Amino acid sequence: MNTTLFDTFSLGAMTLPNRIVMPPMTRARAAHGGVPTPLMAEYYRQRASAGLIITEGTQISPQGQGYAWTPGIHTPEQVRGWREVTAAVHEAGGRIFAQLWHVGRLSHASLQPDGASPVAPSALVADGVHVFIDPDGLGAAAAQGRKVQHSMPRALETQEVADIVSQFAQAAKNALSAGFDGVELHAANGYLINQFIDSGANHRCDRYGGSLSNRLRFLCEVAQAVAAVAGPERVGVRFSPLTSAQGTVDVTPQATYLAAARLMDRIGLAYLHIAEADWDDAPVMPAAFKEALRLVYGGTMIYSGHYDLERAGEAIARGWADLVGFGRPFIANPDLPQRLRSGAPLLPGDPACYFGGDARGYVDYPPFDNKPSGCAQQAFENMAT
Secondary structure, X not given: OOXXXXXXXXXXXXXXXXXXXXXXXXXXXXXXXXXXXXXXHHHHHHOOOOOEEEEEEEEOOHHHOOOOOOOEOOOHHHHHHHHHHHHHHHHOOOOEEXXXXXXXXXXXXXXXXXXXXXXXXXXXXXXXXEEEEOOOOXXXXXXXXXXXXXXXXXXXXXXXXXXXXXXXXXXXXXXXXXXXXXXXXXXOOOOHHHHHHOOOOOOOOOOOOOOHHHHOHHHHHHHHHHHHHHOHHHEEEEEOOOOXXXXXXXXXXXXXXXXXXXXXXXXXXXXXXXXXXXXXOOOOOOHHHHHHHHHHOOOEEEEEOOOOHHHHHHHHHOOOOOEEEOOHHHHHOOOHHHHHHHOOOOOOOOHHHOOOOOOOOOOOOOOOOOOOOOHHHHHHHHHHO
């Protein structure tokens, strides 16, 4: 029997009703102090028919924040806010992991405690890489922030690295307290763990830099610390091996990420989540690389990045993926699994409402047989014509 997106799948102790994943997407609707809101609980509840939801990147510390209005998971108020989110998802029959995030250099001094410089493996700027700040302090609903070049980072001292490892472990503990079913480590898209891994962003001369094994050390320490807290069967990790995202470039990416995957296999993490390039006409990840990842990693494989029903079916049929993430389609189609199964047309989202704002373009996309309102209205009319 051929496996399809709509078959069940066992992930650790959980049985997923389908193989469709809602991957992390930064929507920037958190309240002051990075506290999740009832609006966020409604947003995730609406999408609970996904086989698995992985939240937007959630900073593990004040230092880990890189954009205005993103949620954290390092204070009691944040944990209480997330508890409302997980309760809403579970009541709707869903499953949800928290993505644990430290942005490293991709931040701005205005977002850092006491206006400090962001931290990174090395004091290197990713030219042309912007972050979103709220200079007037108007909050997410006003959506009056602006994009600016990220600030010049300072290189972490060797002894500081252990503190960040501990913050990841504490964030995982907080996530379990908040009711999450597991956690995903954000090691992709140019953020801190990715910065340690990729040779172009890591020019260190201590035990966290230089050789490949040294550049993978921080990843391994974080994965081991979080697995010790949550159990490896409740931990995944996200990589973006070939995208060169946000200034992180590695000279031998396939060798680097095969080595990283092998290490995650030894730790026994539940899944690898591979983020492919997601823009139109993006380069395709070589099939040989996907097959090699299968050889070195024995756990669950998730792929995300500009997937449609046809590409997802191929990835599962060829054995590359067990689960497939659909990012932007979930924004405007909260009932995406049902729509994909029935062949119903997908509603396009409104990019003006993707980042920051209020309920418009966030929780006002209803099932297809009802007409949306707010930011969704124009997208609906464009599709209808």
